[in-house]
Amino acid sequence: MMASRTVQHNWNLDLCTYFLNSSLQLLWTHxxxxxxxxxxxxxxxxxxxxxxxxxxxxxQVNFRGFxxxxxxxxxxxxxxxxxxxxxxxxxxxxxxxxHFAFRLYDLDKDDKISRDELxxxxxxxxxVNISDEQLGSIADRTIQEADQDGDCAISFAEFVKVLExxxxxxxxxxxxxx
Amino acid sequence: MFSSGYTFSFSSEPRxxxxxxxxxxxxxxxxxxxxxxxxxxxxxxxxxxxEWATIRIEKGVKKPQPQMLKIPAANGIIERDETPMEKEIAxxxxxxxxxxxxxxxxxxxxxxxVEDEVTQRFSSEELVSWNLLTRTNVNFHYVSLRLTVVWVxxxxxxxxxxxxxxxxxxxxxxxSMIVGTTVVGQLPNGSLKNYLSEVVxxxxxxxxxxxxxxxxxxxxxxxxxxxxxxxxxxxxxxxDAIILTNDGCYAMVGQVHGGLMGVIQRATVKxxxxxxxxxxxxxxxxxxxxxxxxxxxxxNKLPILIFPEGxxxxxxxxxxxxxxxxxxxxxxxxVAIKYDPQFGDAFWNSSKYNIVSYLLRIMTSxxxxxxxxxxxxxxxxxxxxxVQFANRVRSAIARQGxxxxxxxxxxxxxxxxxxxxxxxxxxxxxxxxxxxxxQGNLPAGTESD
Numbered sequence: 001m002m003a004s005r006t007v008q009h010n011w012n013l014d015l016c017t018y019f020l021n022s023s024l025q026l027l028w029t030h031x032x033x034x035x036x037x038x039x040x041x042x043x044x045x046x047x048x049x050x051x052x053x054x055x056x057x058x059x060q061v062n063f064r065g066f067x068x069x070x071x072x073x074x075x076x077x078x079x080x081x082x083x084x085x086x087x088x089x090x091x092x093x094x095x096x097x098x099h100f101a102f103r104l105y106d107l108d109k110d111d112k113i114s115r116d117e118l119x120x121x122x123x124x125x126x127x128v129n130i131s132d133e134q135l136g137s138i139a140d141r142t143i144q145e146a147d148q149d150g151d152c153a154i155s156f157a158e159f160v161k162v163l164e165x166x167x168x169x170x171x172x173x174x175x176x177x178x
Numbered sequence: 179m180f181s182s183g184y185t186f187s188f189s190s191e192p193r194x195x196x197x198x199x200x201x202x203x204x205x206x207x208x209x210x211x212x213x214x215x216x217x218x219x220x221x222x223x224x225x226x227x228x229e230w231a232t233i234r235i236e237k238g239v240k241k242p243q244p245q246m247l248k249i250p251a252a253n254g255i256i257e258r259d260e261t262p263m264e265k266e267i268a269x270x271x272x273x274x275x276x277x278x279x280x281x282x283x284x285x286x287x288x289x290x291x292v293e294d295e296v297t298q299r300f301s302s303e304e305l306v307s308w309n310l311l312t313r314t315n316v317n318f319h320y321v322s323l324r325l326t327v328v329w330v331x332x333x334x335x336x337x338x339x340x341x342x343x344x345x346x347x348x349x350x351x352x353x354s355m356i357v358g359t360t361v362v363g364q365l366p367n368g369s370l371k372n373y374l375s376e377v378v379x380x381x382x383x384x385x386x387x388x389x390x391x392x393x394x395x396x397x398x399x400x401x402x403x404x405x406x407x408x409x410x411x412x413x414x415x416x417x418d419a420i421i422l423t424n425d426g427c428y429a430m431v432g433q434v435h436g437g438l439m440g441v442i443q444r445a446t447v448k449x450x451x452x453x454x455x456x457x458x459x460x461x462x463x464x465x466x467x468x469x470x471x472x473x474x475x476x477x478n479k480l481p482i483l484i485f486p487e488g489x490x491x492x493x494x495x496x497x498x499x500x501x502x503x504x505x506x507x508x509x510x511x512x513v514a515i516k517y518d519p520q521f522g523d524a525f526w527n528s529s530k531y532n533i534v535s536y537l538l539r540i541m542t543s544x545x546x547x548x549x550x551x552x553x554x555x556x557x558x559x560x561x562x563x564x565v566q567f568a569n570r571v572r573s574a575i576a577r578q579g580x581x582x583x584x585x586x587x588x589x590x591x592x593x594x595x596x597x598x599x600x601x602x603x604x605x606x607x608x609x610x611x612x613x614x615x616x617q618g619n620l621p622a623g624t625e626s627d
Binding site for chain 2: 045
């Protein structure tokens, strides 16, 4: 894949609206195109990341959808915090970034991370290097620590609570150089 | 809507030459995206080019660019955080899983999607300012009548005047090479034959370089490869060999071809001991190494010319060197070749163009201007294995030529990346989760480091 050089100086959802009105809405990309990026192919969570671009049952993503997903990684700028309190929350807010990460774990999209889902994601990340029992106990302990309402699954609220001290903005942003 | 903060940015960072971040699409060159990549440029620049250019300039004036103390290794468009996985995830304390671990992989994945270091090397570099060749103008849009007229004149000059001249010259060069080497090949082996063969090779090489309007600047000629050595260079196009033989005689290494190339190969091998392999022999690595070793051992034989990358890369970076050439032994003479893209693009994109259309493009460019740096010889150190040695040579070449270094295999042009890289990442991550006996209620020694 060639690098995306459609570099915007300011991420902005207006951008997507603009493109929607142009012939770019005719352009599509498929999963195989993503898998051709070597650095993504060797990423243990490469498949989950690719999945994030495609909606349910869809096999292709258009430019607008692509931008929507990428917009989660826009850095949070200070002057925007007070900008638009009444409008919809921007895609790159802390809450939406966390939601994006939550969706990476939540395989069946039921808004809960169950033990099985966590186990599967862990398995993707560690490969064959850790045994099932060990992985199981890691998953159990993690859920135990985070679970507050005792349903042996992590809801989004519990997820946010666990990560309240983490600098999400710094870890989940991509800055463009100029 | 358009002026609401959106700019289509073009940034250039000076290196050996200017590079422009144009607008290309993310999506595969085979999909309709690539062909419609031009549409992006057109959509946004029709009628708005002055506007966005003004906005861009204004932004630049108002906000002085922060001084970058360290120029990034690659001319990247995003800020890359090179913190290794261990430091970022493990931090100070722990050996257990956290939900935030996923952020590292996530960000790395997205960085790869936005800017992929590897596949951009398999297509031609983009230029800052147009050099009147449509092939190097990815985002064509009509600017002015005057420029179009100039371009048309350029096309006429190149196709009607330069091309026939060059073609004739090339024909003369190839014919004289075949005839000359066949004649010299009849002579008995001896110093006269070697001398004459050198003369023939050099002369014909020079004719061929003139046929491409090549201007070559050689640097550090005192380091020129000596007999019995191995010359390695980065590979951009098939004419690399001609560029180098313009200044000295080498023993070529390669596969036997059919057609015109085969005729040339058969003729030249009579005069000078080139090493041509049959297709079947290439598969046998030991045979290849053995033959090359024999050649190198004979100090009277010309230095071998090898391109360890194995495939053509677009001259902005040096990719992984295959270790086979470095196992032969002997002295390695590294050579860095850098083409000036302003006059013509020498890169052969073999998936896009076949050899004939490639040669046609070369012959209708303005010129081939390149710099060749001969570097001091290198030998394998004690305790260094072939791979480390190859990397050392590669770094030296990249530094000299002003190219970036990538540890990726040039073979990724056609093949998929090996799973072992992914497994290595997984292994590294597992190490952070589990250490001997540190997992509370787990039996010790279940997982080794």
